[in-house]
Amino acid sequence: MGEIVIGFLLILLSALIYFNSGDFPQLNETHLDPGSYPKLIAALLFLLSLMLIMKQIVTLVKTKEFGFKNGFMNFLQKQWNEYRLVIFMLVVLGLYILSLDILGFIVSTIIFIIAAGILIGPIKKKNVITISIISFIMTFGVYFFFENVLYVRFPNGIFF
């Protein structure tokens, strides 16, 4: 199933690239213009994605695994159990990235490490304390290393 979805997305992508490749300014270089190479690649990707979709549909029809064996809700429940943490982690990571500019590197990194650590591990006192200590050491270590050795300026945010 997933392959078919990915195939469709890739077809969309290749169509997008293909139809946006036409109107680049032509230079006096008479032959290949900036759009022709992407067009070639997009066309190939389109063909192969189509092949993938066909192949997957054929196997799907052969194995006849259309329905959900134990009902749709059960399927969803299982998926949710398996991928719950992945989704939560993505949300936390996304929030962390967005907050970098607002809260600054130090504050948001400390919060992120603690939040992610508690999310994955058990919520026990010992665990929370360890992860807090680690997050402080890590954040300041990274910050000072990059600021002083590589002269990178991290976003400071509103607090500093």
Add this chain to the structure above:
Amino acid sequence: MTDLFVLGVSEIFQIDILIVILLGVIAGILAGLIPGFTVTMAIVLTLPLTFGMEPIMGVAAMIGVLVGGMSGGLITAALLGIPGTPSAVATTFDAYPMSRKGQPGKALSLGIWASFLSSIVSLVILIAIAPQIANLALEFGPWEMFSLIIAALTIIASVTGESILKGLIAGLFGLLIATVGADPIAGITRFTFDIGVLRAGIPFLVVLIGMFAISRLMNSVERTELNKDVQQKQEDKIKGMQFVLKPKETFLSVIRKPVNLIRSSAIGAIIGAIPGAGGSIANIIAYDQAKKWSKESEKFGKGHDEGVVASEAGNNSTVGGDLIPTIALGIPGSAVTAVLLSALMVHGINPGPLLITNEPNLVGGMFLAFLVASFFMLITQFLGIRLFVRVTEVPTQYLVPLIMVLCVTGTFVLNNRITDIYLLFVIGIVGYLFTKYKFALAPIIIGVILGPIAEVNLRRAYMADPDWTLFLSRPISLVFLILAVLSIGFTIWQSRRMKKREV
């Protein structure tokens, strides 16, 4: 060749570079050791640290990580029967039974020696072959370069991943990603769709970190993965680990069977040189061949020394093999060497057939760094193995957030752009979905790094002479194209045959 070496000596034998290599080796061993943390991830995360260094120092650090990482998987493979990296799978076949029989020290020592000696063998192969290939490649015109890239990509697509169709799709996807941003000849901005984030293109390293680190981390917090992890750690605690290393005896026993060592190293080096194929394939093939050729093949799988030696020699020698196309042609054979090349590019050094001529001290330095790293690997493994074993006990909840922070910082440090981190997030999700549905990531990465080179050469070829048939009438170019077709044909034939067997 000797002058390359002499230049290398003067570059590498400086105290700071030696320290950096040592640190790299240790980091690599740790990365190879922790299940779920791959060598590729380690080398990707080393890269931002090397921006402030001299090019030679940065590359030396990475080679250290690479050599260390290849031998790191040995420890868990031998003691727990769990390969720390995919390239140590065959090591579990014989090293684990050996340590169950009460000889964990022997298994480890054998593995360490095999890793070290095979690295040396593959270094010799590398030094002997790379300059010749580079000389040959100097004759290449844009037609040959384009066909070479086509061949490299199709070979990568056919050896990695589940099916060749998915591999090719992944490779093309990588090529498409690389077209975003300024076009390499005229500098016209393409496919930004008026999104500011995309105007500078999608940097190669962001793709790399997103695909290999973020998506891997996401994978490791899946419920079943987490449960597996907990189980493993409990098993670790049950076994009190007591072992005595026997460096001298095992050295002799490896040396006494030189054919096995050299055969396995040569297999590793050749497989390493094929784009896309690396340690994970080499160790199994080397093991298999050793079993076929051995006089005592019935002992394999029950804790036989030759099995341990073959597998570890097979995976460590891929490093030297992998460096052959990287140095001689500027075509990386794996994600790891792709990072190595991009480290050079960050410093303004253009990889390609001219690298040996233009930067002989750098290439010599790379050779020597490889040698030094192998020595360091030998020493640190023998001295520090007891400490390394402890590292497998670090729980996931500490590891995952820390590595994520390193990914984000590394991405930011690259260009000092917050927008790169947004890209990282998106690419991480894309990479995760791709791995979930068994698309190989290596073709994407190689596609992204080779994409601009392919385009430049295609357009140059066309500018020089708008005759398409030149790709087919120039002999070397034709050979590469035939190779590409053959690799696709062979893979399809092989998978058909496998299917028939199953039925």
